[in-house]
Amino acid sequence: MTRKQMRLTLIGSAGAVLAVALGLILFALNDQIVFFQSPTDITQNTIPDGQRIRLGGLVEEGSIVRSDNAQVEFRVTDMENVVQVTYKGILPDLFREGQGVVTEGIIGTNGIFVADSVLAKHDENYMPKEVAEALKDQGHWQGGEATAN
Numbered sequence: 001m002t003r004k005q006m007r008l009t010l011i012g013s014a015g016a017v018l019a020v021a022l023g024l025i026l027f028a029l030n031d032q033i034v035f036f037q038s039p040t041d042i043t044q045n046t047i048p049d050g051q052r053i054r055l056g057g058l059v060e061e062g063s064i065v066r067s068d069n070a071q072v073e074f075r076v077t078d079m080e081n082v083v084q085v086t087y088k089g090i091l092p093d094l095f096r097e098g099q100g101v102v103t104e105g106i107i108g109t110n111g112i113f114v115a116d117s118v119l120a121k122h123d124e125n126y127m128p129k130e131v132a133e134a135l136k137d138q139g140h141w142q143g144g145e146a147t148a149n
Helices: 003-028 039-044 129-138
Strands: 052-059 071-077 082-088 100-107 113-120
Touching (some): 039 052, 052 129
Antiparallel strands (some): 052 071
16 A cells, blocks of 8 residues: 555544544434524423523513512413523613513422523524424514524
């Protein structure tokens, strides 16, 4: 075998090993690659207690309850299922009922999602693309095109 053939064999072997490693990583993280889970995804799938996830959907109308100690409780919906969320901290200025929201945290043993961060829309046209598509599929979409910036 010439030096060129040996070099090409080594490069090809390294590429094959990297491809197998990447395939194994993607297979292991299959359920974790999504940007967020909808309330329907959470109710249909068994999520282990203490596993960090992102929950996305719309803040349900009339569901925001504020306490004196910066504790906020609200419900996130995808118009099919609802998840109760509790959050302690300062909410984004644009957080309000009927708007798109993505929260990050864990689901407690009581089924309440305990969020440690809350992200709200950034302009009138923003809604996470996945939420907009889910609402369109269910016939609840009333806006224009969704933008995910």
